[in-house]
Amino acid sequence: xxxxxxxxxxxxxxxxxxxxxxxxxxxxxxxxxxxxxxxxxxxxxxxxxxxxxxxxxxxxxxxxxxxxxxxxxxxxxxxxxxxxxxxxxxxxxxxxxxxxxxxxxxxxxxxxxxxxxxxxxxxxxxxxxxxxxxxxxxxxxxxxxxxxxxxxxxxxxxxxxxxxxxxxxxxxxxxxxxxxxxxxxxxxxxxxxxxxxxxxxxxxxxxxxxxxxxxxxxxxxxxxxxxxxxxxxxxxxxxxxxxxxxxxxxxxxxxxxxxxxxxxxxxxxxxxxxxxxxxxxxxxxxxxxxxxxxxxxxxxxxxxxxxxxxxxxxxxxxxxxxxxxxxxxxxxxxxxxxxxxxxxxxxxxxxxxxxxxxxxxxxxxxxxxxxxxxxxxxxxxxxxxxxxxxxxxxxxxxxxxxxxxxxxx
Amino acid sequence: xxxxxxxxxxxxxxxxxxxxxxxxxxxxxxxxxxxxxxxxxxxxxxxxxxxxxxxxxxxxxxxxxxxxxxx
Ligand code: HEM
Ligand code: SF4
Numbered sequence: 001x002x003x004x005x006x007x008x009x010x011x012x013x014x015x016x017x018x019x020x021x022x023x024x025x026x027x028x029x030x031x032x033x034x035x036x037x038x039x040x041x042x043x044x045x046x047x048x049x050x051x052x053x054x055x056x057x058x059x060x061x062x063x064x065x066x067x068x069x070x071x072x073x074x075x076x077x078x079x080x081x082x083x084x085x086x087x088x089x090x091x092x093x094x095x096x097x098x099x100x101x102x103x104x105x106x107x108x109x110x111x112x113x114x115x116x117x118x119x120x121x122x123x124x125x126x127x128x129x130x131x132x133x134x135x136x137x138x139x140x141x142x143x144x145x146x147x148x149x150x151x152x153x154x155x156x157x158x159x160x161x162x163x164x165x166x167x168x169x170x171x172x173x174x175x176x177x178x179x180x181x182x183x184x185x186x187x188x189x190x191x192x193x194x195x196x197x198x199x200x201x202x203x204x205x206x207x208x209x210x211x212x213x214x215x216x217x218x219x220x221x222x223x224x225x226x227x228x229x230x231x232x233x234x235x236x237x238x239x240x241x242x243x244x245x246x247x248x249x250x251x252x253x254x255x256x257x258x259x260x261x262x263x264x265x266x267x268x269x270x271x272x273x274x275x276x277x278x279x280x281x282x283x284x285x286x287x288x289x290x291x292x293x294x295x296x297x298x299x300x301x302x303x304x305x306x307x308x309x310x311x312x313x314x315x316x317x318x319x320x321x322x323x324x325x326x327x328x329x330x331x332x333x334x335x336x337x338x339x340x341x342x343x344x345x346x347x348x349x350x351x352x353x354x355x356x357x358x359x360x361x362x363x364x365x366x367x368x369x370x371x372x373x374x375x376x377x378x379x380x381x382x383x384x385x386x387x388x389x390x391x392x393x394x395x396x397x398x399x400x401x402x403x404x405x406x407x408x409x
Numbered sequence: 410x411x412x413x414x415x416x417x418x419x420x421x422x423x424x425x426x427x428x429x430x431x432x433x434x435x436x437x438x439x440x441x442x443x444x445x446x447x448x449x450x451x452x453x454x455x456x457x458x459x460x461x462x463x464x465x466x467x468x469x470x471x472x473x474x475x476x477x478x479x480x
Contacts, residue, residue, distance in 0.1 A: 113444060120445040121429055284433060288469075346468040354471055358426035363445070 004043070011036035015043055016073070016298075016321060017189065022395040026338065029326045038312035044073050046318035047300075053330035053350070055310040056322060059301060060354040062309075066301035066320060067104050068357065072397050073300045073319045075190045098246035099239060101299075101357060108356060110230045115243070115360050118166075118221060124363045127162060131368055134161045135375035143379055147386060150263040150376075151256075151404035158372050159255035162364070163248060168220025169209065176205070181253045185396045202248075206241045221247070247361075254296050255365045257400020259372045261294035262287075264401050265340060266373075267385045272342050277381045280374070286342035287369050292349035293340045295325040296400050299353065324350045325399065382409040416455040417480040418463050420447050424474035431470055435462035447474070454480060 007018050010028055015021065021028055032039050032051045039049040050056055059066050097103075099111035117123065138157055142148035160174040180198040188195030209222055217223045225240045235243075266273045276286060301320045306313070314320065328349045331337040352359035359365070385391065386405035394402050418438055420431070427445040431438070438459060439447050455463045455477070467475045 116427070116444040120441060120443070121432070122441075288430075345465060348469055348471050350471055352428060352471075355426065358428060358471075363429055 011039045012041070013043070014039050014041045014047075014049055016047075016049070017395050022393050022399075025325070025399075026329055029323070029329060030338070033326070033330060038310055044075060044319065046315065047073050048303075048312075048314060048318065048320045049323065049326075050310065050312075050320070051323065051326040051330070052310060053327040053333045056324065056327040056350070057354050058309050059320060059322060060350075060357070062307070063104055063108075063356065065303065065305045065307040065314070067304040068102055068108075068301060069104065069304075070302045070319065071101055071299050072185070072189070073321060074188065074195070075192070097238070098242040098249075100243075100360075101246050101250070102242075104304075105356070111239070111243070112356070112360065114225075114228050114230060114235075115247075118224065119360050119363055121363045124367050127166070127364070128367055128371060130165060131158070131162055131371045132375060134158060135372050139375060139379045145408075147405065147407045149404055150267070150383075150406045151260045151401045154376070155259040155263065155372070155400075155404070156252075156256040158259060158368055159252045159365075162368060163251040166221050166251075167209075167244065167247065168213075168218045168222055177248055177252060181249055184249060185253060185398060186394060189396045199245075202245050203241060206244050207237070209244075210237060210240060250359075251361055251364070253394075253398045253400075254361075255368050257296035257394065257398050258291065258294070258365065258369050260401040260404055261296065261399075262290045262369060262373055263376065263406070264385075264391065264404055265290060265294065266377075267383055267404075267406050268388075269340075270382075272340075273377070273382065275342065276373070277377055282343055283370055283374065285344060285347075287366060287373070288347050288349065289340060289342050289344045290369070291351040291366075292328045292334065292344075292347055294400075295328050295349065295351035296398050297351070297353075297359075298323045298325060298397050298399070299357075300397070324353060380408050383407065384409065415480040416460055416463055417478055418449050418453045418455060418466065419476045419478065420449055421474045421476070422446065422448070424472045425470075426472050426474075428471050431466040431475055434466045434469060435459065438463055438466065 004015055007013055007015050010032055029051045037050060037052045037055060041047050100108045103111055135158060138154050142153055160177055161171050164171045180202055183194040183198035188198060213223045213226055225235060225243060228235055276282060299322045301322055303314045303316050303318050303320060306316045328351060329337045352362040383406045386407045390403060390405055391401055392403040394400055425446050429445060431447050432441055438450055440450050441447055463477045467477045
């Protein structure tokens with residue numbers, strides 16, 4: 001990864017890939033919310049970081065000024081000189097569209113409606129038994145030891161197996177999926193070559209899958225997309241591939257991070273652990289509170305038209321980090337925002353986004369997190385971090401523990 | 410007649426994005442359509458004893474799509 005100069009002023013020169021931001025962002029955000037609620041940096045060709053719930057909400061709702069055509073802040077080639085100021089599309093732009101997450105109105109709605117029926121609570125409920133079995137099998141592999149890595153031995157496998165099942169892909173390809181995600185969302189944030197490499201490999205992979213469903217249809221989401229129509233037209237292969245890429249990426253890294261953060265919290269809070277074991281009915285509230293406090297996903301927008309939000313100007317073509325995690329820590333909206341209260345009853349958190357792009361997978365993610373925690377606590381009710389210093393966190397749009405060694409008591 | 414404070418829940422379909430917090434909290438007051446968006450069960454009248462659930466649904470909807478009003 002490129003060397004980056006250290007940050008001396010978070011308000012004027014923040015860097016969301018700075019190791020301090022990656023490991024312990026919450027205090028930095030609290031400080032910014034008090035002193036400079038819309039921070040800015042010249043890095044990455046110019047990025048804003050609003051930290052107040054109200055501003056983040058306003059931006060998520062304002063699709064006229066804030067476009068989803070770019071949703072990840074990445075190191076891009078240097079800005080073109082102002083005399084040819086038209087934004088050049090990045091290399092491979094045509095293969096980058098992942099409807100509906102990269103779509104704006106009016107294209108967004110039909111692409112989204114298409115997917116919604118497959119992700120309703122009823123549809124997801126039918127996957128619960130399968131998910132429970134997946135979790136049980138994973139725990140069988142390490143339960144008789146006295147330790148495991150809760151991220152790499154457990155959390156990361158749960159969503160991979162579930163989404164592979166939904167898409168009708170071999171579970172054994174999980175390693176491949178994780179590598180692509182790593183290249184796209186982690187290395188690819190700073191290295192364009194890794195990014196392009198992963199896109200090309202995914203493209204090839206999905207073309208093969210599509211061809212095989214065309215000859216032998218299955219009962220999976222790929223087959224469903226092949227038969228789906230949008231405005232009376234079948235979907236183009238590009239649309240299908242973009243959507244499959246989105247489901248794979250959005251479905252795995254996010255949920256694995258959420259499960260990991262829950263276990264990271266529980267490893268350090270014996271009282272919360274005990275309460276969830278003795279009062280299992282608290283689980284739904286606890287899951288919402290973990291989602292609030294450790295929200296894993298920070299999407300981005302590109303400023304489509306100059307505007308102001310919260311009294312601050314936003315310049316055209318710069319990027320905005322839409323930090324739902326920071327919104328969820330705003331004390332104006334959440335009393336004792338910096339405390340994790342597993343029985344918090346009023347919790348209007350924004351972990352799954354706000355407005356038209358609300359996470360399509362939210363019902364699936366909630367089910368996976370709940371089942372993964374229930375199964376873990378049934379088998380391993382008491383556990384601690386093996387060594388707090390060895391826990392590592394991902395950087396980029398999705399935050400969660402990537403190494404999480406725990407010992408069982 | 411003693412005055413009853415009867416409550417009614419209302420879902421604004423323009424605002425609802427299908428977060429499904431309301432139905433998770435109060436399944437007897439809210440139901441979902443085939444896309445996962447919420448509507449009230451029946452006429453939205455809150456049966457006695459469910460007032461707290463109605464208020465909690467209102468307070469947890471991320472899109473501010475739910476209103477609880479005096480019927
Ligand atoms: C804890 C786990 C998850 C979190 C925190 C999360 C978070 C989010 C957020 C914040 C957005 C909004 C993006 C934006 O405003 O630009 C989003 C969108 C989306 N998510 Fe998730 N997600 C999770 C799991 C999943 C899963 C399991 C799937 C599906 C397999 C999924 C599929 C999607 C899709 C398709 C969109 C795009 C929706 C649209 O643009 O209309 N997500 N997610
Ligand atoms: S909680 Fe709000 S946004 Fe979610 S389904 Fe209910 S009314 Fe709709």
